[in-house]
Amino acid sequence: MNWNWDHVDEFMPLFWDGLELTLKALLFGSLIAFSLGLVWAVAQRSAKKWIRWPVTVVTEFIRNTPLLVQLFFLFYVVPEWGPSMSPLTTGIVGLGLHYSTYTSEVYRAGIEGVPAGQWEAATALSLSKRRTWTSVILPQAVRRVIPALGNYVIVMLKESPQMAAIGALDMLGQAQNYSQTTFTFEAISVVGVAFIVIAYPASLLLRVLERRLVR
């Protein structure tokens, strides 16, 4: 054992910078995942085949390929055709897009959980399609799925270090940089512990939330 606490002290300022970037990516990534996921879920229930099919194919493709390769794709291929994005932006878009396909399944389950009588009631009241979705179905569906969505925020937190591979200085990116320039190894342990310290209480909190919202 040749652990040196001085390296930990030296790394801490960089760690806080990394944490800030991780949390930023998590916040904006989840916003994209939550809103885009809902779009996928509603589109997949569309009566029109030409909407349903492409959405199914695209979401299945994204869900069944690795986030890491998608990040590489967004970072190296997309700029050839259009805008080039910073590593952080690429990370946010990648995380959001990837996990939107997961949250869409969550929404789908939530929507299917709304009793069929609610759809019939909306038809009986001759509500428009838009009113049916916004005033009857979605308010009931979204409440049930909040804990499951929260679960995916934790998943996204754990997958966010993959951003480091395209040069985003998140917690892992900072640790990697520090370790490589100083030839030390303590920084990665600090980051590993940080994940447990953040993710475990968060999942306990979610359990409480789940008990409150889903009876």
Added chain:
Amino acid sequence: MSSEFFGNWFLPGIWITVQVTFLSAALAFVIAFPIGVLRTSRLWIVRFLAGAYFEIFRSTSSLVFMFWIAFTVPPLFNISFQPMFAGVLALGITYGAYASEIVRGALAAVPPAQREAGIALNFTPTQRLRRIELPQAWPEMIPPFNNLLIELLKGTSLVSLIAVADMTFAGDLLRLVKNESAPIYTLLLALYFVFAFILTRGMRLLERHAKKRVGQTPEKTSLLGGLRAKSSIDVVSGTGGAK
């Protein structure tokens, strides 16, 4: 893409991806059963320790854990090993934790009367587990295992970051050498998708076989349906996403 490069890097890369997937899946499987069973133990200390293993690895990032094994463990304990060993170990331990939760859940879903029937027949706990509980729990485990296997397959791309020459690594290398990225990453994504598809279809066959043996009716499958989470309940309860 030059054929020379393809033969020298890409094909071996595909083979390494396959190897890493199966080795870490095997390790995860070997870990998951005892841990899953121990989590249903009557002794609280056993339950607590097995549960702690699950909670710890559910709360860490598999990539950070992989880096930790690859770059921190060797200097800390003065040992050395191949990057591929570190990758398989990290993936196996992490996904073993998720899989143990699946085993635990499926065992808990076996009706209590079945266990009592085993006691009435004077079966030992081991006999009960082997002859009554596991055979009934097994078909329930396959669909979530399938999801987990897809997650694991995608997770193997992470080993490229600790310098294991899997197909993602080969792709990255080609980008640097040829300064070309669009065809290579498109091919990579397509390859992962095809692998995921093959795995899913394979697991579907296994599921049908298992359900027939226990006398449950297998469900109908559609072409894309194979890749989808089996039931919406899995997703809402948070076990479907496996993590």
